[in-house]
Amino acid sequence: MLYARLITMRLFKAVIVLFMIVIFNFCLIQLAPGDPAAILAGEAGATDEEFLRQLRERFGLDQPVYVQLWRYISGIATLDFGYSYRQQVPVLDLIMARMPATLLLTGTAFVLSLALGIVAGAMAAARVKKPSGSLIMALALVFYATPLFWVALMAVVLFSVTLGWLPAYGMYTVGAGHTGLALALDVGKHLVLPATTLALFFMAIYTRMTRASMLEASQQDYVKTARAKGLAPRVIQRRHILRNALLPIITLAGLQAGQMVGGAILTETVFAWPGIGRLMYEALQQRDYNLLLGIFFFSAALVIVFNIITDLVYRLADPRIKEGS
Amino acid sequence: MKTPLAAAIAAAAMFGTTAVIAEEPKSGGTIDTIIQPEPPGLVLGMIQNAPTRTVAGNIYEGLLRYTTELEPQPQLAESWDVSDDGRTWTFHLREGVTWHDGEPFTAEDVVFSADVFHRELNPSARAVLQHIESIEAVDEHTVEFTLSEPFGPFLISFEAGTFTMVPKHIYEGTDFRDNEANNHPIGTGPFKFDNWDRGTVIQLVKNEDYYEEGLPYLDGINWHIIPDGASRAVAYENGTMDVLPYGTVENFDIPRLTEMDNTCVTEAGHEYFSPFAMLWMNNREGPTADKRFRQAVMYAMDREFARDVLWNGLGNVPLSAFGSNARFQNDDLEPYDHDPERARELLDEMGYDDEEVRLLPLPYGETWTRWAEAVQQNLREVGINVTTEATDVGGWNQRLGDWDYDMAFTYLYQYGDPALGISRTYLSSNIERGSPWNNVEGYENERVDELFNEAATAFPDEEREALYREVQEILHEDVPVGWLLELGFPTIYRCDVKDLVTSGVGVNDGFKDAWLDR
Numbered sequence: 001m002l003y004a005r006l007i008t009m010r011l012f013k014a015v016i017v018l019f020m021i022v023i024f025n026f027c028l029i030q031l032a033p034g035d036p037a038a039i040l041a042g043e044a045g046a047t048d049e050e051f052l053r054q055l056r057e058r059f060g061l062d063q064p065v066y067v068q069l070w071r072y073i074s075g076i077a078t079l080d081f082g083y084s085y086r087q088q089v090p091v092l093d094l095i096m097a098r099m100p101a102t103l104l105l106t107g108t109a110f111v112l113s114l115a116l117g118i119v120a121g122a123m124a125a126a127r128v129k130k131p132s133g134s135l136i137m138a139l140a141l142v143f144y145a146t147p148l149f150w151v152a153l154m155a156v157v158l159f160s161v162t163l164g165w166l167p168a169y170g171m172y173t174v175g176a177g178h179t180g181l182a183l184a185l186d187v188g189k190h191l192v193l194p195a196t197t198l199a200l201f202f203m204a205i206y207t208r209m210t211r212a213s214m215l216e217a218s219q220q221d222y223v224k225t226a227r228a229k230g231l232a233p234r235v236i237q238r239r240h241i242l243r244n245a246l247l248p249i250i251t252l253a254g255l256q257a258g259q260m261v262g263g264a265i266l267t268e269t270v271f272a273w274p275g276i277g278r279l280m281y282e283a284l285q286q287r288d289y290n291l292l293l294g295i296f297f298f299s300a301a302l303v304i305v306f307n308i309i310t311d312l313v314y315r316l317a318d319p320r321i322k323e324g325s
Numbered sequence: 326m327k328t329p330l331a332a333a334i335a336a337a338a339m340f341g342t343t344a345v346i347a348e349e350p351k352s353g354g355t356i357d358t359i360i361q362p363e364p365p366g367l368v369l370g371m372i373q374n375a376p377t378r379t380v381a382g383n384i385y386e387g388l389l390r391y392t393t394e395l396e397p398q399p400q401l402a403e404s405w406d407v408s409d410d411g412r413t414w415t416f417h418l419r420e421g422v423t424w425h426d427g428e429p430f431t432a433e434d435v436v437f438s439a440d441v442f443h444r445e446l447n448p449s450a451r452a453v454l455q456h457i458e459s460i461e462a463v464d465e466h467t468v469e470f471t472l473s474e475p476f477g478p479f480l481i482s483f484e485a486g487t488f489t490m491v492p493k494h495i496y497e498g499t500d501f502r503d504n505e506a507n508n509h510p511i512g513t514g515p516f517k518f519d520n521w522d523r524g525t526v527i528q529l530v531k532n533e534d535y536y537e538e539g540l541p542y543l544d545g546i547n548w549h550i551i552p553d554g555a556s557r558a559v560a561y562e563n564g565t566m567d568v569l570p571y572g573t574v575e576n577f578d579i580p581r582l583t584e585m586d587n588t589c590v591t592e593a594g595h596e597y598f599s600p601f602a603m604l605w606m607n608n609r610e611g612p613t614a615d616k617r618f619r620q621a622v623m624y625a626m627d628r629e630f631a632r633d634v635l636w637n638g639l640g641n642v643p644l645s646a647f648g649s650n651a652r653f654q655n656d657d658l659e660p661y662d663h664d665p666e667r668a669r670e671l672l673d674e675m676g677y678d679d680e681e682v683r684l685l686p687l688p689y690g691e692t693w694t695r696w697a698e699a700v701q702q703n704l705r706e707v708g709i710n711v712t713t714e715a716t717d718v719g720g721w722n723q724r725l726g727d728w729d730y731d732m733a734f735t736y737l738y739q740y741g742d743p744a745l746g747i748s749r750t751y752l753s754s755n756i757e758r759g760s761p762w763n764n765v766e767g768y769e770n771e772r773v774d775e776l777f778n779e780a781a782t783a784f785p786d787e788e789r790e791a792l793y794r795e796v797q798e799i800l801h802e803d804v805p806v807g808w809l810l811e812l813g814f815p816t817i818y819r820c821d822v823k824d825l826v827t828s829g830v831g832v833n834d835g836f837k838d839a840w841l842d843r
Contacts, residue, residue: 033719033723038723042761048760049757051448088365088366094523097523153555157559160559168556168560168563174357174525175355175528270553272549274525275524278552279524282362282363285718
């Protein structure tokens with residue numbers, strides 16, 4: 001099987017890349033100013049030498065850097081990512097607890113932006129030089145250029161404060177005790193604002209890219225041939241133009257998908273969505289290095305996985321692409 | 326000048342004292358409030374940072390509680406007495422108290438908590454423990470503390486956050502930090518831990534077996550976790566939250582929120598901590614090493630302006646090193662009023678040559694950034710060449726710990742007694758690299774050391790008072806640090822939440838007495 005060989009090769013390379021990323025991240029963090037023990041002590045508002053010594057010893061910060069690195073790498077080999085300094089909980093537990101919330105948010109935003117972006121882009125391409133096409137492009141430009149946090153805040157002001165339609169923050173209604181379908185509906189309601197906010201920016205990019213690459217594809221000879229054959233314009237749009245215009249969109253979608261774990265810091269913060277992005281931001285602020293390294297690891301792993309998937313999807317979308325070519 | 330908010334609080338305080346014709350409290354209802362930032366854990370005694378204290382102060386208790394005048398009140402100890410030499414303190418514990426898991430609370434728990442648990446884990450308790458020779462359980466409900474010498478602040482150290490009572494039957498013989506029970510804290514307090522959905526909410530429920538008859542009135546408390554300041558303000562505006570504790574919204578949002586209907590605000594409940602904002606000035610090198618320069622800084626700053634504009638008129642401009650809530654304040658000292666002319670004279674006298682001075686703002690949000698800008702402007706007006714250098718919390722800690730600054734903002738708790746919260750900033754024995762909370766400015770004065778050390782162990786209080794008055798005169802002249810403001814942190818709440826703040830640490834243990842008039 002060609003695919004099997006391709007995937008094995010890619011996975012082998014991925015392990016090497018991941019290993020290098022781990023070492024690189026570790027060294028990068030050593031360069032950052034700020035001693036985790038001092039920050040923990042600082043947060044406590046009171047400290048003495050004994051307290052600092054206990055903390056450093058507990059987290060192995062009293063060891064030379066190469067010993068720390070060795071311990072860290074051998075830990076990862078057994079899927080042990082160490083303890084969070086601040087929360088005193090295994091890093092893996094923290095990340096796994098936050099992962100579903102983040103994947104729900106970024107996954108919804110991904111599907112939403114991709115689907116709506118391609119539809120809007122295709123519509124704009126079909127309505128070139130018409131006012132409706134220009135309107136779509138103008139909107140896309142606005143969403144592309146507006147800062148995410150501002151859109152988020154304005155959405156909260158309009159839909160939560162003024163209209164009262166949607167909850168402003170959180171993932172579910174605390175204390176309501178919903179289960180089953182009611183819980184799913186509740187989470188869905190909480191999901192609308194953050195997912196839409198997050199989707200807008202990428203949607204704008206997909207729209208612009210779909211339109212541009214469809215317009216380019218529509219100049220090709222095979223489109224003229226298709227027209228000459230007397231095919232309906234709709235069929236030409238869908239089967240001949242859109243399909244050929246898809247490759248750059250797949251590239252971009254692969255990039256976006258790779259960012260799904262760590263790419264929603266702002267949205268998660270504004271909407272109090274309990275995901276990985278917030279965890280990462282807090283870990284950075286508190287110099288919670290083990291936690292930070294753990295999140296880096298998962299983000300990197302996800303980027304690699306989606307790169308592989310993207311390559312496979314290329315082959316599905318365009319059978320002309322073969323291994324090695 | 327009083328701002329409208331400050332005036333409203335003052336009026337409410339007066340009204341509060343005249344309207345104590347007690348209404349009949351109603352039972353039931355759940356409070357929704359906010360905790361910011363999310364605490365790292367809830368085992369008080371193991372973790373003492375502000376958010377942990379605020380949530381866990383309702384789960385755990387200390388032997389004593391303190392009024393807003395810092396008078397000790399019975400809590401887990403029913404009564405206490407002291408020997409004539411001030412060295413032996415006996416606490417009589419309340420009977421019939423149980424832990425949340427049903428086990429009885431006894432004198433053994435007190436001995437274990439103080440002598441074993443806190444001695445190992447808790448730096449602020451260690452500061453008191455070094456004066457204690459032995460702790461013994463006389464019988465099941467009596468504990469005797471023997472001090473090596475009288476220690477002035479002894480009786481004020483039993484607040485829940487400092488000397489939390491932890492259950493011996495759960496922790497004895499285990500690795501305290503790895504104990505499974507840390508995920509489900511067990512205390513004696515009015516509320517029990519129920520659930521913590523990290524990043525979303527911490528839920529406490531009523532302790533049905535609480536030893537004080539009828540208390541608590543509330544069925545539970547939901548502490549929501551909302552990382553963004555604007556979203557926290559919205560959560561109050563749209564009616565979800567009943568209470569906004571200190572530090573949950575930016576200062577510039579406060580006037581807007583307090584103008585809402587059914588909204589009350591109070592500054593009370595911080596008396597024990599009495600947060601004191603200061604300006605570290607590096608006494609070791611540069612212009613700040615000169616006493617006249619530091620005095621000039623005090624004259625140059627318009628502290629009333631900072632309070633009225635940046636802090637909504639809340640708080641108090643301090644006279645000197647001892648705040649207004651501190652015991653033994655010497656109020657005969659001449660205040661450092663805003664006097665730019667006097668500041669310029671002092672700078673001329675020392676021959677200040679325009680050398681650059683680096684100022685680190687406190688990285689705790691917008692108000693502190695603006696405050697640094699205001700001070701910078703004040704200092705430039707008298708001819709001081711100031712530049713501000715922004716850092717994040719980690720960088721700020723490190724630079725202060727390494728003494729790599731000229732001036733820096735901070736604020737410190739005073740813990741009710743000069744020997745706990747004030748002397749630590751000025752004692753030369755407290756100069757040590759690596760911590761931003763000790764004698765960071767590097768001030769050394771033998772007489773000051775002597776006076777502080779003597780005063781800590783002098784007995785009775787009249788002896789202490791004389792020593793502390795003298796030390797304040799020296800500090801007032803030397804200005805080791807700048808005294809900026811005794812901060813007023815408002816608690817914003819719906820007016821139908823009653824009896825919310827009833828003690829000197831009311832922000833942390835207030836829900837015990839609170840009830841909903843709905």
